[in-house]
Amino acid sequence: MDRATDRPRAPRAHHHREERRAWPFRPAVALLLVLVPALLAGCSALAPPAAPAPGQSTEAVRPEMAPEPTDTRFHLTLLHFNDIYEITPLQGGRVGGPARVATLRERLLAENPNTLTLLGGDLLSPSAMGTAKVDGERLAGRQMVAVLNALGLDVTTFGNHELDLSKDELVQRLGEAEFDWVCGNITWADGSALPNVAPYEILTLDDLEKAHAGEGGSLRLGILGAVLPNGAPDYVAIADPVATLATQAVALRDQVDVLVALTHLALEDDARLAATVPEIDLILGGHEHENWQIWRGNDATPIFKGDANVKTVYVLDLYFDRESKTIDVEPELVWITDQIPDQPETAAVAARWAQAAFDGFRQDGFEPEQTVAVTTVELDGREASVRNRSTALTDLVAQAMVTAGSADSVDAAVYNSGSIRIDDVLAPGPVTQYDVIRILPFGGDVVTVEIEGGLLGKVLDQGVANRGTGGFLQYAGIERSEDGTWMVAGSPLSSSATYRVSLSDFLLTGRETGLDYLTEENAGVRVLAERGDIRKAVIAELQTRFPAP
Ligand SMILES: [Zn+2]
Numbered sequence: 001m002d003r004a005t006d007r008p009r010a011p012r013a014h015h016h017r018e019e020r021r022a023w024p025f026r027p028a029v030a031l032l033l034v035l036v037p038a039l040l041a042g043c044s045a046l047a048p049p050a051a052p053a054p055g056q057s058t059e060a061v062r063p064e065m066a067p068e069p070t071d072t073r074f075h076l077t078l079l080h081f082n083d084i085y086e087i088t089p090l091q092g093g094r095v096g097g098p099a100r101v102a103t104l105r106e107r108l109l110a111e112n113p114n115t116l117t118l119l120g121g122d123l124l125s126p127s128a129m130g131t132a133k134v135d136g137e138r139l140a141g142r143q144m145v146a147v148l149n150a151l152g153l154d155v156t157t158f159g160n161h162e163l164d165l166s167k168d169e170l171v172q173r174l175g176e177a178e179f180d181w182v183c184g185n186i187t188w189a190d191g192s193a194l195p196n197v198a199p200y201e202i203l204t205l206d207d208l209e210k211a212h213a214g215e216g217g218s219l220r221l222g223i224l225g226a227v228l229p230n231g232a233p234d235y236v237a238i239a240d241p242v243a244t245l246a247t248q249a250v251a252l253r254d255q256v257d258v259l260v261a262l263t264h265l266a267l268e269d270d271a272r273l274a275a276t277v278p279e280i281d282l283i284l285g286g287h288e289h290e291n292w293q294i295w296r297g298n299d300a301t302p303i304f305k306g307d308a309n310v311k312t313v314y315v316l317d318l319y320f321d322r323e324s325k326t327i328d329v330e331p332e333l334v335w336i337t338d339q340i341p342d343q344p345e346t347a348a349v350a351a352r353w354a355q356a357a358f359d360g361f362r363q364d365g366f367e368p369e370q371t372v373a374v375t376t377v378e379l380d381g382r383e384a385s386v387r388n389r390s391t392a393l394t395d396l397v398a399q400a401m402v403t404a405g406s407a408d409s410v411d412a413a414v415y416n417s418g419s420i421r422i423d424d425v426l427a428p429g430p431v432t433q434y435d436v437i438r439i440l441p442f443g444g445d446v447v448t449v450e451i452e453g454g455l456l457g458k459v460l461d462q463g464v465a466n467r468g469t470g471g472f473l474q475y476a477g478i479e480r481s482e483d484g485t486w487m488v489a490g491s492p493l494s495s496s497a498t499y500r501v502s503l504s505d506f507l508l509t510g511r512e513t514g515l516d517y518l519t520e521e522n523a524g525v526r527v528l529a530e531r532g533d534i535r536k537a538v539i540a541e542l543q544t545r546f547p548a549p
Pocket residue numbers: 122159160161264286287288
């Protein structure tokens with residue numbers, strides 16, 4: 001029988017909250033006077049272990065890692081993940097799944113009661129499930145907060161995607177969370193604190209066994225948090241993350257034994273933080289969607305990030321030596337797969353929310369759980385890819401639109417890359433209708449238009465100008481030659497000719513960047529037909545191109 005199923009649920013990590021400062025954060029001036037000894041005392045010697053070879057998988061069940069009996073170092077285990085958008089496993093159920101992470105957490109807690117579960121931000125959005133309406137309201141991350149509550153998450157920081165929500169939705173989610181939010185560089189626009197968000201926290205963990213042996217087992221753990229400032233809405237103010245963390249790290253250093261920065265920053269900013277703020281012992285990050293382990297700075301501060309959607313998580317065993325003030329970190333990248341059983345309560349919560357969301361999708365005519373295709377190529381839907389170039393996925397969507405408009409004999413199809421929201425790579429394998437909803441959560445109709453060549457050229461040029469944003473245009477049946485000439489159906493675009501093109505209906509609203517003139521009112525455009533939801537078109541295209549065996 002499996003360890004996870006024959007034992008009652010492990011209790012939460014044995015720690016109590018020592019301090020949770022209210023905003024604004026004001027470092028005590030007196031701290032500066034003791035800064036130099038504090039720095040000396042707090043400097044951590046971190047020994048980088050050999051990094052695992054790229055792609056090397058690790059065992060789902062960890063080997064026993066208990067220190068030798070004579071080891072009086074404090075043993076802290078950190079379970080870290082980041083950028084989680086899905087509450088159920090991906091790729092036909094083979095990878096990811098927070099309920100499996102919950103099982104891993106229970107196993108870690110059984111090995112070491114001083115285990116904390118941390119999240120590097122990006123949990124509330126974007127997700128297809130978040131767009132489903134339940135009880136008349138968009139879920140907007142409600143499903144994820146419920147699952148992470150069940151999982152037993154201890155602390156998260158903010159990701160930039162938390163700010164996709166409206167202010168009201170965000171306040172609701174912050175209120176529902178049973179875990180702590182730590183972020184030192186975010187406030188409401190007027191400078192006031194977000195509810196239930198602390199700039200930092202200090203946890204005191206008690207190793208009772210060692211305390212009883214007269215070895216003074218407690219450890220004070222400082223956790224800082226920060227989010228990247230790009231693209232934030234007007235309702236918040238975000239200060240420079242590295243500068244903020246530097247100030248707070250100096251102020252906290254002598255109050256704690258171990259100082260962790262839980263960040264949602266670009267890797268280069270994490271590296272800069274590691275190199276320039278020696279007070280920080282360890283950086284647990286997010287945002288890249290790919291696992292990273294790098295060590296930077298004179299004291300070799302390690303930075304760890306997992307893959308998005310808990311395809312991988314990091315398990316870090318920290319050993320703090322009170323005598324020498326040194327910390328040893330033993331990192332392990334753990335792949336979350338179907339080799340790890342679900343933790344039943346977390347799985348039940350996830351299943352309940354998934355069914356509620358799927359019922360909403362069924363009302364829109366989808367069968368979310370149906371496998372529509374088994375692909376043989378990677379479908380890249382990452383924002384960094386689709387907003388800058390075409391991929392097999394963007395071509396598939398464009399071709400689906402051409403097929404949808406075939407009754408109108410369309411020459412080409414054009415859509416905005418911002419309609420692709422999955423921000424993930426679909427590996428070759430089974431694709432469900434829900435995966436298609438994940439790719440295009442906003443849906444919308446494929447519309448056949450007759451458009452004047454001059455206007456079409458202007459639209460396509462704007463698409464090039466929009467590179468790097470959601471207004472970058474994707475197309476099929478159209479090519480751009482070296483000298484910038486547009487080719488439609490193999491011939492140079494003629495400004496006096498008229499073309500039949502499939503457009504996404506959003507493009508005809510005039511709301512795309514630089515395309516406010518592209519509406520049904522424009523004399524150069526004539527709408528001929530509506531050819532149904534773009535997601536239905538993509539499902540049909542997948543079925544034709546990659547039929548399930
Ligand atoms: Zn992010």
